[in-house]
Amino acid sequence: MSGGTVVSLPEGLLNGGAWFRVEATATASAARRSAERLAAELGLPDRRTADLAIVTAEAAGNLVKHADEGQLLVRAVRNAEQAGVEIIALDRGPGMADLAVSVGDGHSTAGTLGIGLGAIVRQASWCDLHSVPGKGTVLAAQVWPSEPPPPGWASGLTRPLTGEPVSGDAFAIRDAGGRRQLLMCDGLGHGGLAAAAAHEAVRVFGEAPPSDPAAVVELLHRRLSHTRGAALAVAELDEDAGLVRYAGLGNITGTVFGPTGSRRGMVSLPGIAGHQRRQVRQFDYPLEPAAVVVMHSDGVVDRWNPADYPGLLTHSPTVIAATVLRDAGVRRDDAGVLAARLP
Known part of the structure; x- marks a missing residue:
């Protein structure tokens, strides 16, 4: 998966963005609405805002279905040319032993269609995922208005x-x-x-x-x-x-x-x-x-x-x-x- 850059600015990343403790569907919906509002403030095109809504909804939905102590952060990311939205999902759930299988469409541990992680990978401009069985999963995904910037250091x-x-x-x-x-x-x-x-x-x-x-x-x-x-x-x-x-x-x-x-x-x-x-x-x-x-x-x-x-x-x-x-x-x-x- 390719990378994106995060530049800390006095307004934006410094205030930490909006944190959500995601334990119910209502909170997942609130996180999605927050991401859409931020996209509007940053001027993301409608198509990319729709992609962001899918990314946020799937990430938050996974926390509701699978996670313990799930948290989700919505924040702006910027470089010199453009601004995008980043979603970071953290959990202490069961974790995943085989990420390649888990990301593939059709894989599910909750009786659902199993398209969540695959949808995130497809709709995001960039994403990264790390999971350890017994410790949980961390997912970061960014949606940019156009071509994403080079990997951040x-x-x-x-x-x-x-x-x-x-x-x-x-x-x-x-x-x-x-x-x-x-x-x-x-x-x-x-x-x-x-x-x-x-x-x-x-x-x-x-x-x-x-x-x-x-x-x-x-x-x-x-x-x-x-x-x-x-x-x-x-x-x-x-x-x-x-x-x-x-x-x-x-x-x-x-x-x-x-x-x-x-x-x-x-x-x-x-x-x-x-x-x-x-x-x-x-x-x-x-x-x-x-x-x-x-x-x-x-x-x-x-x-x-x-x-x-x-x-x-x-x-x-x-x-x-x-x-x-x-x-x-x-x-x-x-x-x-x-x-x-x-x-």
Whole structure:
């Protein structure tokens, strides 16, 4: 399956989109209507909006029929030329041992026609799917107005604390002067003020001149002084040098997962961007070909093991991030995950 790109913007991905806990047909219908409204706001053609409705209805319907703790996210995705809609479905259901069989029309475990996954693959501009028996399934699908963009090298998700309308966690992705950089940010506390600090961090990061991660973190520290403050980290993936350059303040976890199973944690120093810092230091870590960089806030526990998810690290950054959020995210805090792998 081909890939799509996700670009984090101050308005759009930062607010996390619309999350639905899908346990009944009524919620599945609400998710479909939300996707159609977003498509109208983004100006998708009627034909593509109809395709999106099918994708959303089938994804949500599968959650109702087969899933435990099914969740569905509807959000905008953008590149420089166009905007589309992305659907991400997460569940803790029985999982699928043979995806090729499950995606084929006519396969069903619930006495239905068995056309759901096949319809999603056909109608979506791009989709990716990972499933582990006993753990559940993660599905990501995008519908674009025209030809989808090339595969994205990074993607992330945020989810607010249960009961909060907005998340204080945020992420951003940029290619600035040839520097591929990531920002993971956790606004101090919860609610609107935490979200405001995160919005400001994303805005400053997007406007910052090309520079090393340490210099970008220094700039963020200075520019967040009028906000509540945040824990944040910036990573730069340098394919030519075979390095990840990393600088952080506060409780952001960064890890490099090698293609052969190695795992290397990256160091963030104590502090609160905008208010308290002793120093900002940059650390360099080896970046093997096909390695995956994962960053997350303290709303995600650092105890998941890629070995428990065969093949996961070869999937899209969206599916990697969504899987980590599903299984390691906690409900008593905002949660945010960002994953990246260079092509």
